[in-house]
Amino acid sequence: MKTEEKRVKPLKRPVQERAKFTVEAIYGAFVRIWRRDGWSGVSTRAVALEAGVSTGTLYEYFPNREALLSGYVRHCIEATLVALDAIPTQPWRVTVRRMVLLTCGADPDLPYFDAAMFRLEQGIAEAKHHRRAYEELSARWRRILADCTDLPRAPGSAKADALFVALWGGRRYLLMLDSPDVDAWAESMVQLACAALAGE
Numbered sequence: 001m002k003t004e005e006k007r008v009k010p011l012k013r014p015v016q017e018r019a020k021f022t023v024e025a026i027y028g029a030f031v032r033i034w035r036r037d038g039w040s041g042v043s044t045r046a047v048a049l050e051a052g053v054s055t056g057t058l059y060e061y062f063p064n065r066e067a068l069l070s071g072y073v074r075h076c077i078e079a080t081l082v083a084l085d086a087i088p089t090q091p092w093r094v095t096v097r098r099m100v101l102l103t104c105g106a107d108p109d110l111p112y113f114d115a116a117m118f119r120l121e122q123g124i125a126e127a128k129h130h131r132r133a134y135e136e137l138s139a140r141w142r143r144i145l146a147d148c149t150d151l152p153r154a155p156g157s158a159k160a161d162a163l164f165v166a167l168w169g170g171r172r173y174l175l176m177l178d179s180p181d182v183d184a185w186a187e188s189m190v191q192l193a194c195a196a197l198a199g200e
Helices: 017-037 044-051 055-061 065-085 092-103 115-124 127-147 156-177 182-198
Strands: none
Touching: 017 044, 017 055, 017 065, 044 055, 044 065, 065 092, 065 115, 065 127, 092 127, 092 156, 092 182, 115 156, 127 156, 156 182
């Protein structure tokens, strides 16, 4: 069966706490194997064994390794959304710095994600899934910036979207290039975003 003919997304999302714990364990095992052995080392059997679950349990959520990668990518997006939602009320420059670092993937609390995952995900994810991620993340940017009442001037939706696209697109481009210095780039983006929002 060709990859494009396989189901390449999870069968279901965990709802109950025990199910969430199980899927987190599966994702943790997936990342450990990925970092140790790469994609060639990832199999549903290997991940189940590493996670300490039965292959039957893993198959309840992920019918194959492509679906597991797809689910993990979605997990990374959701972790970013949760982190954006958790930004407390604070001076706008502090808020914007946190927003930029999260969007650029330069935050140590975010799930692991690397260039090889990005390249594989490009061939697996459907366009509608990319669109949904973009819409959810850009909506968070608009809302958070709208809540920054101490900004010198309200940026408006178009400017908020433009900043988000520049950062998200830049991150994806750096992943495509396998650039190692994401942290330095992200700090530069903090300065640019603050300057743009301040009207400098």
